[in-house]
Amino acid sequence: MRFQLTEDQRALQAGVRELLDRRFGAEALRAAVDEPGLDRALWRELGAAGFFALRLPEADGGVGLGLPEAVLAFEEAGRALLPGPLTATHLAAGSVPGAATGETVVTAPDGGLVEWLAWADVVLGDADGAVPLRSLDPLTPLHRVAHQGEADPLAVLLAAAEQLGTATRACELAVQHARTREQFGQPVGAFQAVKHLCADMLVRAETARAAVYAAAVTEDPADIAAARLLADEAAVRGTRDCLQVHGGMGFTWECEVHLHLKRAWARSQRGGGITESEEVLAADLVA
């Protein structure tokens, strides 16, 4: 047993982070918020980097890696707040022409919602009668659809990986702020009330990490449900605590913290919601 990232996995993680830092840094994020839209050039670049074809066999023009690597890539996407229907396009690689290379943008209904419907080239699943709504998350345009649909466990796990990225990022942002912002003559991070908020953020994120990575290895439905619950918790509570640590600044549109919280809320709607995962895990106890 060696439950640690391999050298190759570390390199992949660093590679995706570098690409996203360069192509979707602070300025690009700002611009995307001001003017929502899907950056097709970035999408193709992601395709060229293998983001969508990661799990396709090499014989089919893919990268030939597995779910653990996909989870690491999606964790980075979550961290960077990368917009777009990443999961649906990734899962369509190999079955929808052009999805693997990022030429074709694919979306799919999930949890009574469809994201990026107006931008997508292909919709997988039933999006008839979709009604647009004014999305709470400025980086995720949404439509409502009538039926809930079945949850795809892989989609649930990839969303959990994004949540993990968000949780980790929220902890970093909170710590950065707590070390630099001074009140009463010392960094606010020296106050124990603030310190303990940050410690709890890390504990939740690291517990979720163990669950998400393990689920990527086992692909067991109960492990995936567990990963989802812990990652949702780590992301939603983490971003809220991060906002609290930022004080008034955290409540502004300007500060990026709200974007992380809103995305975390949006993702937690996916795959039948929290209730379904809890029921899966309850059923597992008496199986």
Place this chain on the structure above:
Amino acid sequence: MDLTYTPEEEEFRARLRRWLGEVLPKLPPAPAPSDWPARRAYDLGWQRMLHDAGYADVHWDASPTTRLIYLEETERAGAPYVGANFVGLLHAGPTIAAEGTPEQRSRWLPPILRGEEVWCQGFSEPGAGSDLAALRTRAWRDGDAYVVTGSKIWTSHAEVADWCELLVRTDPEAPRHRGITWLAMPMDAPGVTVRPLRTLAGSTEFAEVFLDEVRVPIANRVGAENDGWRVTMVTLSFERGTAFVGEVVACRRVLGELAAEARKNGRWDDPVLRRRLGRLNAEFRALWRLTQWNVSEASAGGVPGVGGSVFKLRYSHARQELYDAAADVLGPGALDLDRPWVLDRLSSLSYTIAAGTSQIQRNIVAERILGLPKGK
């Protein structure tokens, strides 16, 4: 990321499982929690059996993964806990192994492994709990011995211990952390008085230990004089690293039993209760994976790191939530001390206090992992 075990590890698991299958059915029933002499004999007897079968040193010499398998399998099979051997095997022993002289190692380690001697830990004092470095029990030299006066508190297993790993102040003038020394004190030395303390669970799990001019040979000092703080930190990192592996396995078993009981008594029909148990399933699955993660890290890097604090924080709260959920399953039975899980619920209350309170663990995580500044 690899969750599979090597053929050698699987072979170790299979051999251990076979052995447990043979010996456990022949074990006498566990003694009553209040019968300390019987508990001592029982716990030492089990350690002796482990020793004779070649498993005694699994806590020290085996790889972290082998140790994980050992703890997983013994727990699964319902083998006895380390019990009274806890301090010897997991605190004092590893400290002596790491810091002791060859003579000290050969004097103290074999009796621990053979199940012949019980150790206790005399660190906490009435005025020094979380702030351990505030300890005031004094020791001064007189010929070939230290003369020790002071008092310790919350000393687990003190009534049945042969030895105490004792922290004393040898230099009251030095900065707090630099005037402390680590001694191995025989519990039958003149001047040692043990007064048992009753816990909220009703039994006497720990004690006050009064020390009145107790003579401890200088040869019983492990590490240099006034270097006891550093020596102690070696022990504590062992404690927080892998001490709870078996318990996570046990908690997962209890959770399954809770679900079965809820199905039997009808509580399972309540979706709120069901989902509560489902969430705990997620929690303990994750804690098991976190354990594997930490063990893999320890295998790569030696001594368990600060990851132990992350685990301890999450686990101690999860354990309390588990037994609160048990109360939810039991309904009025939750007030009946003769029902299963009711005493465990009481015991679980100590988990956020012993071995560093949750608040102290949060300070450690925030300052040593996240690098936040100490307050003024």
